[in-house]
Amino acid sequence: MSATPAVNPRPSIQEAAATQRYWDDHYAELLEQFPEQFVAVRDGTVVASHRDLAMLLYDLQDRGLDARTDVAIEFVTSRADRLQL
Amino acid sequence: MISGFWTPQFPLPLIRIAVWLEGITSEWVLVPFVVDTGATHTCVHPLDATRLLGMSAASLDAATWPRVEASSGIGGGANYLTTSALYAVMHDDHPTTPPEIITGSIEIGELTAESQTLPSLLGWDVLQHFRVTAEWRGQVTLERRASAEAPSVGLPR
Numbered sequence: 681m682s683a684t685p686a687v688n689p690r691p692s693i694q695e696a697a698a699t700q701r702y703w704d705d706h707y708a709e710l711l712e713q714f715p716e717q718f719v720a721v722r723d724g725t726v727v728a729s730h731r732d733l734a735m736l737l738y739d740l741q742d743r744g745l746d747a748r749t750d751v752a753i754e755f756v757t758s759r760a761d762r763l764q765l
Numbered sequence: 766m767i768s769g770f771w772t773p774q775f776p777l778p779l780i781r782i783a784v785w786l787e788g789i790t791s792e793w794v795l796v797p798f799v800v801d802t803g804a805t806h807t808c809v810h811p812l813d814a815t816r817l818l819g820m821s822a823a824s825l826d827a828a829t830w831p832r833v834e835a836s837s838g839i840g841g842g843a844n845y846l847t848t849s850a851l852y853a854v855m856h857d858d859h860p861t862t863p864p865e866i867i868t869g870s871i872e873i874g875e876l877t878a879e880s881q882t883l884p885s886l887l888g889w890d891v892l893q894h895f896r897v898t899a900e901w902r903g904q905v906t907l908e909r910r911a912s913a914e915a916p917s918v919g920l921p922r
Contacts, residue, residue, distance in 0.1 A: 689783035
């Protein structure tokens with residue numbers, strides 16, 4: 681790679697922190713409604729959910745939504761507290 | 766100071782690092798990584814590869830990759846695509862203090878039923894450049910080590 685480009689990441693740190701706050705604040709209710717599913721949220725509303733990530737992505741694509749720029753996606757699970765990487 | 770964070774629902778320390786992947790991203794992309802002192806190599810798993818890097822599900826099929834690296838872990842083996850990467854580790858007062866730029870590579874995980882929910886992992890290929898501190902549900906920090914202390918070591922596969 682040539683010269684290092686200026687570091688202005690997308691999302692910004694502030695945007696990423698705001699998205700994380702949304703998940704933190706709404707995780708319990710999302711878990712109740714969409715257990716063990718990937719959820720896509722746009723403007724505070726769940727617009728798609730699926731147990732399979734690829735299926736969720738295809739669903740978003742069919743609706744003309746960009747998984748990167750139009751929605752925030754998270755996997756909602758009751759088992760996040762037990763993970764052996 | 767470079768600070769990470771914890772979330773209420775996830776029991777591992779996280780840190781946001783900007784990455785630029787040759788041929789994949791056209792800008793710096795901020796990715797939350799688990800600070801994983803049990804990982805030799807840094808990797809992005811499918812959830813972050815799709816929602817943050819903008820990769821498609823089809824592009825995460827190892828059958829389409831020119832070369833596949835196999836890695837093993839506690840949960841079993843997995844296929845990865847290795848690509849060149851730049852890392853920009855940003856100080857808390859970014860952009861006042863310039864970011865720490867690390868040149869290296871990153872592994873992108875194949876999309877499978879097992880890998881689709883995994884977080885991305887920051888391994889020792891990047892962590893070797895920093896002093897790592899993590900307190901349970903407390904402070905998580907990276908501090909750049911002096912260059913004399915921190916030779917860039919290419920980790921064997």
